[in-house]
Amino acid sequence: xxxxxxxxxxxxxxxxxxxxxxxxxxxxxxxxxxxxxxxxxxxxxxxxxxxxxxxxxxxxxxxxxxxxxxxxxxxxxxxxxxxxxxxxxxxxxxxxxxxxxxxxxxxxxxxxxxxxxxxxxxxxxxxxxxxxxxxxxxxxxxxxxxxxxxxxxxxxxxxxxxxxxxxxxxxxxxxxxxxxxxxxxxxxxxxxxxxxxxxxxxxxxxxxxxxxxxxxxxxxxxxxxxxxxxxxxxxxxxxxxxxxxxxxxxxxxxxxxxxxxxxxxxxxxxxxxxxxxxxxxx
Numbered sequence: 001x002x003x004x005x006x007x008x009x010x011x012x013x014x015x016x017x018x019x020x021x022x023x024x025x026x027x028x029x030x031x032x033x034x035x036x037x038x039x040x041x042x043x044x045x046x047x048x049x050x051x052x053x054x055x056x057x058x059x060x061x062x063x064x065x066x067x068x069x070x071x072x073x074x075x076x077x078x079x080x081x082x083x084x085x086x087x088x089x090x091x092x093x094x095x096x097x098x099x100x101x102x103x104x105x106x107x108x109x110x111x112x113x114x115x116x117x118x119x120x121x122x123x124x125x126x127x128x129x130x131x132x133x134x135x136x137x138x139x140x141x142x143x144x145x146x147x148x149x150x151x152x153x154x155x156x157x158x159x160x161x162x163x164x165x166x167x168x169x170x171x172x173x174x175x176x177x178x179x180x181x182x183x184x185x186x187x188x189x190x191x192x193x194x195x196x197x198x199x200x201x202x203x204x205x206x207x208x209x210x211x212x213x214x215x216x217x218x219x220x221x222x223x224x225x226x227x228x229x230x231x232x233x234x235x236x237x238x239x240x241x242x243x244x245x246x247x248x249x250x251x252x253x254x255x256x257x258x259x260x261x262x263x264x265x266x267x268x269x270x271x272x273x274x275x276x277x278x279x280x281x282x
Contacts, residue, residue, distance in 0.1 A: 014178055017158060025190035028197065030056070034064060036189065041114040041139040042073040045103065045127075048134045049096045056196075062091055076101060077108035082277035085267065086234040092223070094230050094267055099126025118144050134188075143184040145176050149206055150195025151188070156205040157198055164208045225250035225258045233268065233277045240274055 030036075033056070035047035046066060050059045066087050070076040076084065081101055088097035102125040107114055114135075115121045121132035136142040147168055155171045180187035198205060206212050228248040233239060239247070245255060259275065262268040269279045 018178060018180075021154075021187075021190050021194060024194055025186075029190060029193045030196075034060060035138075039139050039141075041135050042076075042104075042107075043067060044135050044139045045114075045131070046100065048131050048138075049100050049126075050091055052096060052131075053093065054091055058090065062088075072112075073104045073107050073114075074112060076104040081267075081279050082234075082237075085230055085277055089231055089234055092227055094226070095265060096126065098265070098267055099124075103127065114139075116140055117142070137184050137188055141183065141185045143179055143181045145172060145179070146188055147171060147175060148192075150192040150199070151175065152209055152211070153195035153198050153205045154191050156208055157202070160208065165210050166208055167210045220251060222254040222258055225254040226262060229255075229258055229262060229268065229275075230277070233275060237278065238274050238276050244275065 035043060038044070047059070047063055050063055050066075069087055070079055070084070079101070081098060084097050084101045085094055088094060091097075106124060115123065116136070118129070118132045118136045121127055121135050122129065124132075130146060130148055133144040133146045136144045137146060152168070152171060155174050156166055159174055160166045160170070225248060228250055229244060232244060232247045236243070236247075241255070241259065244259070245252060248255065259268065259270070263270050263275075266279055267277075269276050
């Protein structure tokens, strides 16, 4: 089965690697992911921001619900940030929702036309090299060089099986050399699906990457308190600090720093001692 295919292709030559990956993806790829049935850069951007540090299974229903509520970049640009944050609940890292909202406004101001290159895409708020490249590849089928955790997993496993502290600078030439220039979109789908599979059946190969760092525990962290504040204000639009203290379960010492940061980031507003997601309050 699949494990046999994996084991038989360690340290394979480039051509064998390409053929193996294409065959594997045809048989076992995640062909039903909803964002793979569109080339709309808006939908691709939504999916990429949602997928950052979030499992695919959690993203699918949130992605579908989000696009039902905000079906176009214009619809998102006209929405209140509070409504966008409420729709984002369950994904975490709420700054991504704000960046998406800001990007939608800029694109709409540009007549609804998205940037078409990786470099231009990075001019949008909160869009880094990987996300910009992913939109270029998946929406416009451009042969950009991408690296993320699943892609990194594949190249570490196949080409550096016995090495540790492998840098991305060692992986990037291999990613470029194996890239399908005619259909980079499907090639990257294959890499990501295969990398996800490898991580499910093997000790995480990315631990051998120089970039590897274990994600901090969510429970008991300031991130937990930030998420609870947003979630609580989504349910109760106007609360005092004391009411928030009674509502959250996270560590109380993180409440004020989290509130201060959320207000500074424009995710929460404070007026006369009350807090709200309505950042338009004056």
